[in-house]
Amino acid sequence: MYSFSEILQPLMFDLRILENEGLLVSRSDGNHWFRGTVAVVIGDNLGSHAIGGFLESFNSYRVCRFCMITKSQLHSNPVTLACSRTKTGHNEQVSIVLQYQSLATTYGVKSCSVLNQLKYFHVVSGLPSDIAHDLFEGVFCDVVQCVINYCIENSFFTAEYLNQRIGHFPYLGSDKVNKPSALSISPGGKVSVKQEAAQMWCLLRLLPLLVGHRVPVENSKWEVLLKLLDSSHYICAPSIYRHEVAIMEECITDFINSFQVEFPDQAVKPKLHYMSHYPQQTLQFGPLVHCWTLWFEGKHSYFKSINRITKNKVNICKTLAHRHQMHQLTKGPFTNYLDANKMEHQETYTLNMSEMPSEVKECLHTVKHMEHILAVKSVTYDGITYSSGLCVTLGENGDLLSRVY
Numbered sequence: 501m502y503s504f505s506e507i508l509q510p511l512m513f514d515l516r517i518l519e520n521e522g523l524l525v526s527r528s529d530g531n532h533w534f535r536g537t538v539a540v541v542i543g544d545n546l547g548s549h550a551i552g553g554f555l556e557s558f559n560s561y562r563v564c565r566f567c568m569i570t571k572s573q574l575h576s577n578p579v580t581l582a583c584s585r586t587k588t589g590h591n592e593q594v595s596i597v598l599q600y601q602s603l604a605t606t607y608g609v610k611s612c613s614v615l616n617q618l619k620y621f622h623v624v625s626g627l628p629s630d631i632a633h634d635l636f637e638g639v640f641c642d643v644v645q646c647v648i649n650y651c652i653e654n655s656f657f658t659a660e661y662l663n664q665r666i667g668h669f670p671y672l673g674s675d676k677v678n679k680p681s682a683l684s685i686s687p688g689g690k691v692s693v694k695q696e697a698a699q700m701w702c703l704l705r706l707l708p709l710l711v712g713h714r715v716p717v718e719n720s721k722w723e724v725l726l727k728l729l730d731s732s733h734y735i736c737a738p739s740i741y742r743h744e745v746a747i748m749e750e751c752i753t754d755f756i757n758s759f760q761v762e763f764p765d766q767a768v769k770p771k772l773h774y775m776s777h778y779p780q781q782t783l784q785f786g787p788l789v790h791c792w793t794l795w796f797e798g799k800h801s802y803f804k805s806i807n808r809i810t811k812n813k814v815n816i817c818k819t820l821a822h823r824h825q826m827h828q829l830t831k832g833p834f835t836n837y838l839d840a841n842k843m844e845h846q847e848t849y850t851l852n853m854s855e856m857p858s859e860v861k862e863c864l865h866t867v868k869h870m871e872h873i874l875a876v877k878s879v880t881y882d883g884i885t886y887s888s889g890l891c892v893t894l895g896e897n898g899d900l901l902s903r904v905y
Contacts, residue, residue, distance in 0.1 A: 504551050505614040512617055518661045519619050537620045542791055544633045545770075553594065553613040553621035557603060562608030563770045565627060566777045578773040579756050585624040628785045629774050631735060632792040636697035638771040639728070640704050645693040646763050647725045652689060657714045659685045665710040666703075673890050697794060701736075704729060721762045727755040735778055736789050749779040802827070842875075847877035 505897040515538065522535035541551060549556045554565045561571055569582035604610045613623045663682045678698035693701060707725065715722045718756040734740060734748035752775050760768070767775045778788060785791055803820050812819045850872050853861070864873070878887040886892065889905055 508614050512614060515618060519596060523612050524855050530782065532746060537618055538615065538626065539621075540626050540628055540785060540791060541615065541623075542628065542630065542793060542796070544630050544793055545643055545774075548627040548630075551613060551615065553611040555608050558770050560608065561605045564608070564773060564777075565860065566781075568608070568776075569773065574770065574773050578760075578768050579776050580752050581776060587622045587624055590622070590624045620648050625784070628781050628791045629777060630791070630793050631778075632697050632790050633798075634771045634774050634796045635732065635735065636700045638769065639775065640700045640732075641693045641695070642766065642769070643725060643759065644700075644704060644707065646766055648683075649690045650721050651711070651715060652691070656716070659683065659689060661693045661714075662691070662711055669706065669710060671702075671736070673885070673887050674698075675702050675706070676683050680706075692714055698824050701732075704732065720758075724755065724758045724762050727751065727758055731755050731775070735775075735782075737787055738789055740782065740787055742783070745779050748772075748782065750774060752778060842881075844880040845876040845878065848874055849876075851875045 509870050519535060519537050522533045525532045525534060541548070545558070546556055548554075549565060552565060555562070557563075559571075562568060563571065563574065564582075565585070567582040567584050569580060573580050573582060590609065591612075594612045597604050597607060598607055598612070601610075615626070616622055648659075648662065651657060663685075664680060666680050669679075678696075678701070680695055680699045680703040683693060685691055693700075693703075704725075708729070712722075731748065731751040734744060734751060737744075740748075756772060756775065759766070759772070771894065782788060803824070806820055806823050807816060810816075810819055810823075851874075853864075853871055853873060856864070878885055880886075
């Protein structure tokens, strides 16, 4: 019934006050004015195109909100970075489309976004890619499915063998929580790769360990998957050096070109082209793993479960807000709610120091005079869980990259 412009007007009113007037904060050292604005708007491709005023059809003449690449260029060379969209050019295109709606497909825009009313934000530079949908639920699935079916057709391994390896692999840590599901097999023997985002990331990383030993060395089609894995290590890194962005760009270009050469019959989707914009976006927004939608989808799952349980259709917003506040109060002592150094552990047991390996004793030099020490199965510190059997990288010093305890 209503457009984004009408729905977001109350928010836009507050944001304009925050931009122009700011907030007055009184402290013991005096009064301070704080001003702010919107930095980025995070969403999947459909949502970003909708709120940004771009065409929501990804079969149109122009399908990219970052550049002016055409559909024909996309299929011939998805790595091509056409003329980038600019604030001035976008505003001119929108004004033309508002007069002549038939030109919407020519420019790939349909309306002026309400977000452009802000002084320091514009949709051409504020809608970053969502790697959760682009990669984890897009490119990863397509590439892994192509490579696996190729390997099955050439009798490197069978679909049943792969599912057996997936089911019996000794997963640890977060991989154990997000372990892949068995792949569905068609009557013709081909597999269909459909996983949740976290499961897909786990499957891609572990696939070389699962069946890589059955594939001939230097097989060009298998190397497509390895090149995608190399690219993903840079794309999904929580932190990255500036000079490594250039390496990321080379890896992405090499992967896309190899994928087109080795699987020419595979349709080129816009998500494959969006990867070519990742290096520039990483320089602009930082690691894209911090801009994905999985954080919000994880939060939404809680509200969806409450909606299913309560079956409240009178004032669902009030119900969800109240339940959520009650839920937050049960998350532990409220005084420690924002304590970054809070430590939690599970399954405490006693160990005899005399039975400990010598290298472990050296690490425990402060307590090595004790006969017994307490050990735990896992420790959560500063939001990171360290479990028994996992590796902790201590630094790239010589041949030793990590230690296992």
